[in-house]
Amino acid sequence: MACALAAWAWSPVPARADSVTLSNGNVMEGLIVREDAAELELDIGYGSVLLKKAEIDRVVRSSGRQKEALKARQRDAEFASGRRVPEAAAAVYERFRSLTSLREKALDAKAFRERMRVKEDELERSIASSKAAYPAAASRLRRLNRGAPGYRDAVLDVNELAASIEAGQAEISQGRRKASESQSEINDYLTALDDFRELMGADPGLSAKTPGSVEDEEFDAWVRRSFSAMEADTVSESVGETTQGSHVLVSAAINGKARAKLIVDTGATVVLLPARLADQVGVEGAGSGFVQVKVADGRQVPARTVVLDSVQVGSMRAEQVEAAILPEFEPGLDGLLGMSFLKRFDVRVDGERGRLILRQLK
Numbered sequence: 001m002a003c004a005l006a007a008w009a010w011s012p013v014p015a016r017a018d019s020v021t022l023s024n025g026n027v028m029e030g031l032i033v034r035e036d037a038a039e040l041e042l043d044i045g046y047g048s049v050l051l052k053k054a055e056i057d058r059v060v061r062s063s064g065r066q067k068e069a070l071k072a073r074q075r076d077a078e079f080a081s082g083r084r085v086p087e088a089a090a091a092v093y094e095r096f097r098s099l100t101s102l103r104e105k106a107l108d109a110k111a112f113r114e115r116m117r118v119k120e121d122e123l124e125r126s127i128a129s130s131k132a133a134y135p136a137a138a139s140r141l142r143r144l145n146r147g148a149p150g151y152r153d154a155v156l157d158v159n160e161l162a163a164s165i166e167a168g169q170a171e172i173s174q175g176r177r178k179a180s181e182s183q184s185e186i187n188d189y190l191t192a193l194d195d196f197r198e199l200m201g202a203d204p205g206l207s208a209k210t211p212g213s214v215e216d217e218e219f220d221a222w223v224r225r226s227f228s229a230m231e232a233d234t235v236s237e238s239v240g241e242t243t244q245g246s247h248v249l250v251s252a253a254i255n256g257k258a259r260a261k262l263i264v265d266t267g268a269t270v271v272l273l274p275a276r277l278a279d280q281v282g283v284e285g286a287g288s289g290f291v292q293v294k295v296a297d298g299r300q301v302p303a304r305t306v307v308l309d310s311v312q313v314g315s316m317r318a319e320q321v322e323a324a325i326l327p328e329f330e331p332g333l334d335g336l337l338g339m340s341f342l343k344r345f346d347v348r349v350d351g352e353r354g355r356l357i358l359r360q361l362k
Contacts, residue, residue, distance in 0.1 A: 016066040018042065020051060021058040031067060032059075045074055079222045086216045095199065096223055099192050103230060106189035109182035110361050116179045120172050120320065127168040134161045176320070180343055190234065190346040190359050196227060235362050237314040240355040248349055248356050252337060253312040255281040260334035264349055264356050268338030271311060271323040272303070277334050278325045283308060291324055301326065311341045316358045318344040 017029040020042060028051070030044035039052050040059075062070070078084035085093045141154040200223075241261070242249045248264040258280045260273065272293065289305040303324035311321045322340040329335050337356075348357040 016062040017070055018062050018067075019060040020056055021060075022051070023055050023057050031070060032061070045077075075218060076222050079219055080226075084215075084219075086213070086219050089216065089219050092199070092223065095196060096226070099189075099196050099230070102185075102189040102192050103233075106186045106361060109185035112182050113179045116175045117319070120175055123168045123172050123175075127165055127172075130161045130164045130168070134158070134165070137161055183343060183345075186361055187346045189361075193230060193234070197231075200224065200227065233362055234359055235315070236357060236359045237316050238355050238357045239314040240350075240353070242354060246351050248351060248354050249333075250313055250337060250356050252341075253310075255283070255309045256312070257281045261332075262335050262337040263333060264342075265336040265338055266342060266347070266349065268336045270305075270338045270340040271308065271321055272326055272329070272336040272338060273323055274326055274329040274335060276328070278306070278323075281308070283323075283325070293324055293326060311337075313337070313341070313356070313358065316345060316360065 018032045020028045020030075020032075020040075022028070028042060028044065028049070030042040030048075032040055033043045033048065034041040037053070039050050040056075041048050041050055075084065079093075082093060082097070137154070137157045141151075141158050144151045144154055239250050240248050241251055250262055250264060252260050252262050254260050254273070254277065258277060260277055262271070283306045290302045291305055292300045293303040303326050306323050306325060308321045308323050310317055310319045312318075318341050326335075342358075344360075346359040348359075349355075350357065
């Protein structure tokens, strides 16, 4: 963790150490803090060593600005590791360390989701190949009588293809479930980021510094720089066209082929679209299952389940989004933006201003 925190230290001047080459060929780097005719003292970052000048072959000295940059980097590394935290700032440091831990989990979750996306693409190709081969294998089996030469092999071929398709689809479903669960790690981090931002806004002096305390001021500056770098890792989009009652209405691109006016509904399990729009984007009839959906007048109506290639709201895009297709939707509207899309992001709905705020890691 210390390394991750220290990586956010930044200086406009390249940090360079003094370099001491010994007579035996070894090279030591650090900051020369004391020197006389007989020896010099070199601070190597975690202590100092005394070197006799008689054993030194050459000394390359950094500039004053480079020394200051190196000192700043070492100081920030000490802040990051917890070795040099002002006593009054201990609670703030623990909050920041917790935030950093959540960030690491969120980055792991993001990497996991990306791996699952690649794996799903591979499985989709494998399933498509098996589905393409299945009709010919099934036709061959139908032409053979039980017990005829090749009958057993034909049965095995059909069963293997069917099993491959079923196993691939099951693995895709499991991968999507795990990827969805991992989004909670990202959302936890983004929420903690908000909380820490409020802490900084409420307390201009994070360490409750004593007036004139240089170390406290340096610690405050390090925390704020590090936090700014964290915020730069996130992307946020605020969208919304109008409100319909207490609901926010947004424009969404479906499969990159058509735009739809959707009501944001965090209570809807999936995206809901009317059949006319599904036909435009090429998914009508593609679904294999049905669900019962409650419509505005309270009736339960059957809806075909499909998987959309993509749904994009503003700059936020989600792929392989579950949806349900209704025969028709309310006049003037194209459906609901449900949780099958929203769960991919950290979501805030501002009903008063008619805005949907979506956040994600870059």
